[in-house]
Amino acid sequence: MATHLSPCSSSSLKQQETKLLLSSRFIAVPRRCCFSTWVQFQPRIHSRNHFQLKSSNGYPLNAVSLQDGLETSFPFSETENAESTVSITVVGASGDLATKKIFPALFALFYEGFLSEDFIVFGYARSKLTDEELRDMISKTLTCRIDRRENCEDKMDQFLKRCFYHSGQYNSEEHFAELDIKLKEKEAGRKSNRLFYLSIPPNIFVDVVKCASLGASSANGWTRVIVEKPFGRDSESSGELTKSLKQYLKEDQIFRIDHYLGKELVENLSVLRFSNLVFEPLWSRNYIRNVQFIFSEDFGTEGRGGYFDHYGIIRDIMQNHLLQILALFAMETPVSLDAEDIRNEKVKVLRSMKPLLLEDVVVGQYKGHSKGGKSYLAYTDDPTVPKDSLTPTFAAAALFINNARWDGVPFLMKAGKALHTRRAEIRVQFRHVPGNLYKRNFGTDLDKATNELVLRVQPDEAIYLKVNNKVPGLGMRLDRSDLNLLYRSKYPREIPDAYERLLLDAIEGERRLFIRSDELDAAWSLFTPLLKELEEKKIVPELYPYGSRGPVGAHYLAAKYNVRWGDLSGEDS
Ligand SMILES: NC(=O)C1=CN([C@@H]2O[C@H](COP(=O)(O)OP(=O)(O)OC[C@H]3O[C@@H](n4cnc5c(N)ncnc54)[C@H](OP(=O)(O)O)[C@@H]3O)[C@@H](O)[C@H]2O)C=CC1
Ligand SMILES: O=C1O[C@H](COP(=O)(O)O)[C@@H](O)[C@H](O)[C@H]1O
Numbered sequence: 171m172a173t174h175l176s177p178c179s180s181s182s183l184k185q186q187e188t189k190l191l192l193s194s195r196f197i198a199v200p201r202r203c204c205f206s207t208w209v210q211f212q213p214r215i216h217s218r219n220h221f222q223l224k225s226s227n228g229y230p231l232n233a234v235s236l237q238d239g240l241e242t243s244f245p246f247s248e249t250e251n252a253e254s255t256v257s258i259t260v261v262g263a264s265g266d267l268a269t270k271k272i273f274p275a276l277f278a279l280f281y282e283g284f285l286s287e288d289f290i291v292f293g294y295a296r297s298k299l300t301d302e303e304l305r306d307m308i309s310k311t312l313t314c315r316i317d318r319r320e321n322c323e324d325k326m327d328q329f330l331k332r333c334f335y336h337s338g339q340y341n342s343e344e345h346f347a348e349l350d351i352k353l354k355e356k357e358a359g360r361k362s363n364r365l366f367y368l369s370i371p372p373n374i375f376v377d378v379v380k381c382a383s384l385g386a387s388s389a390n391g392w393t394r395v396i397v398e399k400p401f402g403r404d405s406e407s408s409g410e411l412t413k414s415l416k417q418y419l420k421e422d423q424i425f426r427i428d429h430y431l432g433k434e435l436v437e438n439l440s441v442l443r444f445s446n447l448v449f450e451p452l453w454s455r456n457y458i459r460n461v462q463f464i465f466s467e468d469f470g471t472e473g474r475g476g477y478f479d480h481y482g483i484i485r486d487i488m489q490n491h492l493l494q495i496l497a498l499f500a501m502e503t504p505v506s507l508d509a510e511d512i513r514n515e516k517v518k519v520l521r522s523m524k525p526l527l528l529e530d531v532v533v534g535q536y537k538g539h540s541k542g543g544k545s546y547l548a549y550t551d552d553p554t555v556p557k558d559s560l561t562p563t564f565a566a567a568a569l570f571i572n573n574a575r576w577d578g579v580p581f582l583m584k585a586g587k588a589l590h591t592r593r594a595e596i597r598v599q600f601r602h603v604p605g606n607l608y609k610r611n612f613g614t615d616l617d618k619a620t621n622e623l624v625l626r627v628q629p630d631e632a633i634y635l636k637v638n639n640k641v642p643g644l645g646m647r648l649d650r651s652d653l654n655l656l657y658r659s660k661y662p663r664e665i666p667d668a669y670e671r672l673l674l675d676a677i678e679g680e681r682r683l684f685i686r687s688d689e690l691d692a693a694w695s696l697f698t699p700l701l702k703e704l705e706e707k708k709i710v711p712e713l714y715p716y717g718s719r720g721p722v723g724a725h726y727l728a729a730k731y732n733v734r735w736g737d738l739s740g741e742d743s
Contacts, residue, residue, distance in 0.1 A: 253360050254288075254362070254363055255288040255289070255290065255356070255357045255358075255360050255362055256285070256286060256288070256290075256363045256364075256365065256677055257289070257357070258276060258291050258292070258673075259293075259353075259365070259386070260273065260293050260294065261294045261295070261366055261368050261370055262368065263292075263304065263369070264296075265369055265370065267398065268293070268369040269310075272369055272669060273291075273312065274311050274312055274313060275667055275673050277326065277329050278670050279670055279673060280325065280332075281322070281325050290353070290357075291334070292335065292352070292353065293308075293335045293336070294337075294349060295338075296339060296340070297337065298337050299335050299337060300335065304333060305333055308330065312326055336349045340374045340381070341374070341380075341381060343381045343384050346386040347385040350385055350386040362389070363388060364387065365395075365396065365676055366393070367396045367398075370398075372399075372402075375411065376411070376415065379415055379418050380418050383395075383418040383419060392423075394423050394424075395419060395423060395424055396427050396672075396673075396676050399427070399428065400481055400490075401490075403480070403701075404694060404698040406698075408691070412691075425684045426685040426686075426690065427672055428490050428683075428684075428685055429491075430491035430495060430668070431494055431498075431668075432675075433594075433628065434631055434657070435596075435628075436495055438633070442633065443499075449623075450503075458599070460579060460582060460599050460731065461500075461580075461596070461598050461599070462581075462584070462595075462596070462599070462735065463492040463581070463584070463595075464583075464593065464594065464596075465491065465586070465594045466584075466585070466589040466591055466737075467586070467589065469587070469592075470536060470546070470587050470588040471549060471563065471588075472547075472552065475554040475555040476554035478555075478561065478563075479561045482561040482563075482565075483533075483562050483586065484697060484700070484701060485701070488583055488585050488697070489693055489694065490693065492583045494693075495596060496519075496581055496583070497519045500519045500575070501516050502515050503515075507682070509680065509684075510681075513681075513682070513686045516689055517686070517689050520693055522571050522573045522576075523569060523572070524569070525696070525699060526567060526697065527700075528704070531700060532727045533562035533564065533565050533709060533712070534563065534586065534714050534721035535549050535562055535713055536713070537549075537714065537715055537716065538715075539716040541717055546588070546717060547716070549561075549588070560709065561711075562704075564584075564586035564587070564711070565585055565586070566720075566727050568581070568582055569581045569582075582728060582731070582733060589718065589719060590717055592628070593626070593628070595627055596624070599620055599621075599622050599736060600620050600622065601620065602617075602619070606619070611647070611648045612638075612648065617734060619638055620636075621637060622635070622736055623636075624636075630657075630658060631658075631665060633655045634653060634654040635652065636741075637651060650741070671683070
């Protein structure tokens with residue numbers, strides 16, 4: 171990774187700490203440090219400068235050591251940090267994602283002290299709004315942490331004062347040049363670091379990148395662009411998108427976001443695996459019988475039918491969120507926690523996957539249903555969805571990794587809208603105990619006795635391991651229990667939203683949780699042939715009632731590989 175680190179002895183650390191107390195120019199960074207787990211767990215004497223920014227991998231990061239996309243690089247010192255500004259322009263500011271997720275995440279970062287004193291937020295969209303109107307709109311969706319409400323109103327006011335709006339077309343370089351003038355005014359001659367968040371429909375990504383990069387790039391700091399999914403709809407369109415983006419940006423300026431990578435439990439997956447001796451030795455075909463990645467929502471595509479019908483659940487959830495988790499789950503140990511080392515390992519896994527066959531996939535679509543006196547509309551009842559749409563709102567798939575570690579292990583995925591519950595989890599089912607002495611105590615169904623590790627990503631984050639134990643008392647009755655790390659009991663503090671982590675990482679230049687273009691290519695290579703076949707053969711999805719557990723085809727698919735879906739086992743359903 172192209173970072174320039176300034177080594178620092180403990181005595182110079184002390185000098186800098188003194189400097190810190192004396193000079194108000196250093197305010198921004200120490201506040202960040204106060205909340206850093208790195209500060210809590212890293213030794214104080216560190217070979218790197220301890221005022222450097224902290225990234226989500228727990229290491230301090232020299233965030234702007236390289237002017238991303240510019241030819242020259244320069245070391246980033248605290249002095250420069252104090253004299254530089256960060257602006258975040260949310261393009262598509264009037265939209266759903268921006269108001270629901272991005273502005274609230276920025277506020278949370280500000281509230282927690284993770285944004286420097288000098289940050290600026292700009293909303294950009296076509297809607298004609300004044301600064302005040304933007305503030306009014308945003309203020310409705312800002313929330314305070316449940317457990318930390320002190321000064322929240324004041325903080326909101328302070329945050330809103332740093333938010334501005336510029337109305338413009340997405341394909342007008344001139345309008346972005348006007349934004350540039352406004353940004354420069356706020357930056358007041360300091361070095362400017364600029365982050366653009368593309369919270370807009372994908373058909374205008376390239377227009378915006380072109381106009382923003384030509385009209386509003388930073389002249390003296392970094393310019394980065396967060397791109398929301400979907401990154402194309404198949405290998406070809408994704409390749410074209412990448413090519414077009416790279417006309418205006420370098421790869422290191424592009425931050426392709428997959429917000430599932432910012433979720434707490436997904437972050438914890440690698441920690442669990444690589445920092446516990448009890449798990450890593452088991453992490454292979456020798457002990458793991460199958461792995462399941464499950465996503466379900468208890469609501470349909472209401473309000474997003476127009477978008478969804480063009481993509482479907484495989485592109486919306488499987489090709490990105492679930493596949494990214496699979497790659498993290500199955501990758502070999504990376505050389506280090508550096509972004510490139512981790513992404514190299516993820517790409518290797520993705521490229522080792524067996525082509526996905528139509529016979530290993532089940533698709534479904536929800537139909538209308540009445541329950542408890544309430545009627546739920548079918549997917550095709552949405553006026554923005556064609557009546558004869560074959561777009562799947564549910565899919566299940568069995569995937570395989572052709573490598574020594576995972577040969578023959580089914581990796582099952584299941585994703586659906588309008589199901590009976592909202593849930594995202596990773597389930598690892600271990601093999602049966604060979605020659606189990608207690609076999610007869612379990613009856614004929616040995617599956618009931620296998621260990622299962624569950625990472626519940628949401629809701630109610632938890633990691634639990636199903637183990638067998640003896641029921642206390644005379645005799646020998648066995649039972650299954652959960653060794654349960656329930657986050658709300660162990661860590662009563664509110665868990666930050668995924669967008670907070672990802673925005674902070676983008677600001678700090680940490681790319682670990684963003685998708686590199688070769689990862690994206692590999693992900694599309696896996697799904698594109700299947701998607702084409704589904705569409706060319708006009709495969710009719712199996713209908714399932716709104717609010718049900720999905721099509722029965724998913725059970726047959728699992729059964730084909732001797733698997734039972736863990737979420738429907740009765741214990742956890
Ligand atoms: N909403 C969500 O929960 C999620 C969204 N995403 C992705 O994030 C991005 C933004 O999503 P979302 O906020 O829901 O999108 P919206 O449909 O709300 O669009 C965002 C803004 O873009 C402008 N816009 C909308 N349609 C068009 C159009 N056809 N041409 C030009 N401008 C248009 C509008 O602003 P104005 O008219 O003022 O210019 C709108 O406020 C998308 O790429 C989406 O796939 C990803 C994950 C979840
Ligand atoms: O990317 C998407 O994710 C959301 C689900 O996100 P979550 O964080 O609320 O679980 C999904 O509803 C949407 O269809 C999809 O585009």
